[in-house]
Amino acid sequence: MLDQQVRLIVDRGVRAAPRLTPAGERILAAASTLFYEQGIRTVGVDAIAAAADVTKKTLYDRFGSKDRLIAAYLEQRDRTWHLFLDEQLAERKPATPEEVILTLFVALTDWLAGSRNGCGFINASVELAAPDHPAMPVIVGQKRWLRSEFEAQARAAGLEDPGELADRLLLLHEGALVSYRVAAMTNAPEVATRAATALLANWPRLSK
Template identity: 35%
Template sequence: MTRRPAPGTRRRILKTAARLFGEQGARAVGMQEVVAETGLGKSALYREFTGKDDLVAAWVRELDAETWSRMDHELAPYEDDPARRLLMVVELAQDGVRAPGFHGCTFYNTSAEFRDPAHPGRQEAVAHLDRLRRRLRALAEAAHATDADALADMLMLIISGLYANAATLGPTGPAARATAAARTLIDQHIPHRRRGSPDL
């Protein structure tokens, strides 16, 4: 008879993996280290995840869901102001890099660590970034930007630059100017917003 895992086993493994992957990078952490840190047997780990690739993908997928949930919650009060929502996406990213122990964006880090396009962790990371780009484009269109594609892509570049700079030079380096740069771009592409809402 197959032994059923104890309640909360999967959550325990994912929580431990998230800490280890965040601190050391997903590629550097072996499954044995996850086993040792969780205090679970190897069989318990492999009942929940088929292997390292599966665990990495689940970790990225969970963070993806958490990220969108938080973003949707923060943007909800500004449903009728897509230009403000555009800026808030960058503000949320800037808040994230100020968190203690920030080691870079999980999605960009994972896509860089696992370069095989078929790797499930990379696929989850790229899917998240693609969704972010599409979200920015949809907000830019809703705000009647003069060039929604260009605005969305330039904001993506600001966000990626924000993460890279904060991970290497700290959140008080060039990364500290991310929101101001985004505001300038939004003003340029949504001129009626600049005139009507100076609080952007």
């Protein structure tokens, strides 16, 4: 159980995992692998159904449409990400809000280990141009949550202008993800962590 001081502060609003039939679980698992490794738009329902060993009718019966399956894939990825962060916090045991913030950066190194494709949410946002796509609230919500968490931790630490600090931290965090994927900058998480450490060390505190 995490100490009250070092917990994540902002309600994550992550949707509970849906109850799926075994076929539905296979479909979602197959789609998650194919979407992340090959891209959302390049993977068709035929390929997903074949990988899951189901018919296309079963896929549509379980998820309604490819768009809803995309949303389900990102919702599952969001749940996995938050569980991973909980594990990182439990393992690293940050003692201050600033250390919680840095743990969110350090976690990127392990999260991205063995993958060349970076952030599934950023990748999806590039492929899904329509703002009314069912997956867009999941993508936007995931990034807004992270910014809100940075701001809440900065406020808990007694740092000045926590909103401005949160904006800068988010740019560092997301910039690391993009640089890792697009520029093949494999040390991007480490560079971002050092930049965040320096930023926090020099950020003014509220006078007591």
